[in-house]
Amino acid sequence: MNTVSKTTAAQPIAGYLPQPEPGLTGEEVIRRAVEMRPLLLADQADCEARGSYSLEMHERFRKAGFYRVLQPKMYGGYEFDLTVFARVIMEIARGCPGTGWGLCLASAHALNVAGIYPKAGQDIMFGTDGEFAAPARAVPSGTATETDDGWIIEGTWDYCSGSPHSNWAIFGVRIIEKNSDGKPVIGTAVVPRDQWEMLDNWRGFIGLKASGSNSIRVDKAIVPKELVVKQNLFAINIDGGTEGYHLHGNSMYSGRMFGFFQTEITSILVGIGYAALDEFESKRCLRRTRDQLDGLKFQGSNSSILLSG
Template sequence: MTDTENAPRGTAAPTGPDVTPALLIERAEAMVPGLVARQQETERRTYYAEDTHRAFQEAGFYRIAVPKRYGGYELGFDTFLQVAMTLSRACPSTGWMFCLGAAHSLFAASMFDEKAQAEIFSGGDFIAPLVNAPHGTARRAEDGGWILDGVWKYCSGAPYATHLIGNTVIAGEDADPPRRLLFIAPREEWEMLDDWGGQLGLKGSGSHSIRISGGHIPGHFGIEVDFEEISVTEGTPGRALHTHPQYGGAPASSMALEGAHIAVGMCQGALDAYTELMFSRTTIVPPFPPRAEDPDFLLWYGKASGMIAAAETLALAASRRWQELAALPVGAFTAEEDLRIALTCREATNLAWQAVDEILQPTAGSPAVREGTRLERVWRDLSTGRTHASSAILLTTAANRGFAQLRLLSARR
């Protein structure tokens, strides 16, 4: 069987009221068998195939969170996250690459002004890796724009990206600490480097580096702000510009939601693989019944299933809370609420990981975790995903301290 015979089948994306959340999720679910079958191919290439990209375009996945005024569907971010979870369940690399590229239409439509958005979304589909660590430099151009230089690493979604959202330091000043610039750079201003695929996992996630050499962007494509200090309590350009209130939601917790939904989807895929083993493999103790009839395997299966279901419930509840806060009057989405959602996402991710790492992977047996098997791949991908700086460092240190300080301040009042 050739690679293209396993290609996901998309349907030409209708516009307007014909597109519903249920329809988009149904389309994602229909692609699952093909994505599962192509995991090894995706890893070899280091990103998902061109025909998969076209299927996602035809299905409308890249327009889920794009505002209606620019030809998008402007559906709830929860719909986008459920599509990402479904794709991650099929192929972790594909889900990761899709989510961490296409999700940032929400950020761009929230944080940039009307003039910038009209240009940013002029192509309809929108894919933009977002790197919140500062790299490279920016200097003012004679026309008031910005000249960018540097290399931005871990740009998941880069192979089909239309833009890069990055952070950098403004050069040529004596400010202490140096002033930062949040920018968006169109595809024609940068090049993708061929430097991905040698990691333990997520080999097919398209997380290549991007290099900009003297790239020029207009002044309204840059915002002088530290990413970590972005607050929505005073409102956002997107909240004033668009009908849907989600464009006033906090960006830090929206990105934590991305990670949690990807992780839960991966673990659901691991459980799918383990389910097959329950029927295809026997125990090692006479009379060698199928694992599905063995008390110990039933216990392990039930416990892992419950943990992953609980993780999904946490992720979905966090997403729902995010949507609710965004819909409240400006000022309701406080820093404390932002961190509360982010920490809930961390716990969802940890719970799902424990189910795989402590139950499914050890009890599956060594033949089930040979290189290239579905369970082995999920374990590798989850292990690599957990090394992401936001998950491994920020959500386990600064986020805990920050939430505790804000919570105690509220309690003192």
């Protein structure tokens, strides 16, 4: 495995965008996630009916800083570590599993684009306000065709979890260059919300109905050259260190995809496990209360018989 010496890595660069809450801690973000559990439980049925968490819940997540947990400080993020991210997702999934899945897959991928895109691309994606949420579908279900001014993106990608409230989307693409030698090249493209269509096809499934795992169709979107890179999310090239490692000076942005992917999914599943235990405990307490009431009724009935005798 190739590694980059700390002595040769670039130093962190001062942030260009302010954090919404300077001084916010990972512990506070986790506490906010815990406190949302009653709201999430109460909204479970409606989330499943609409296929995603509500716009109101999205705004709560945004104000709580959940979308910025893994986002670089340079771009107004908090750049907390993966432990904080995992704990937040666990707590949200504990309140509503589908919501946990949708939030996870919308908020997590700030880490991926911060890792593989050069600064010019990150400047565009994080913009002037640092608001970034994006599903990622690495399967190359479409193409990126090179032009003089940028790239034309076309295709349809399924299972784009977290898409309903995202303002970007990340796709695996087959790159078609102007001077191609004919060899297939897999890359990654990022497309803004106003150039893709979310299909209403996430209904009638057995589980995780609230995850917002809709398909996305892109019809000849035109994006700048900086938004397409020759990096396959399934096999990120880390030789010499990633763009993000050198830009942000943080090894969190230097890893391959699958280790992080497992963190995403496992965090959701652990939260679901806790949710199942919570439900079991709730049913057990309810049954205990009913048994106690039945016992009191039985005692009262016996007392009446004795008195009448």
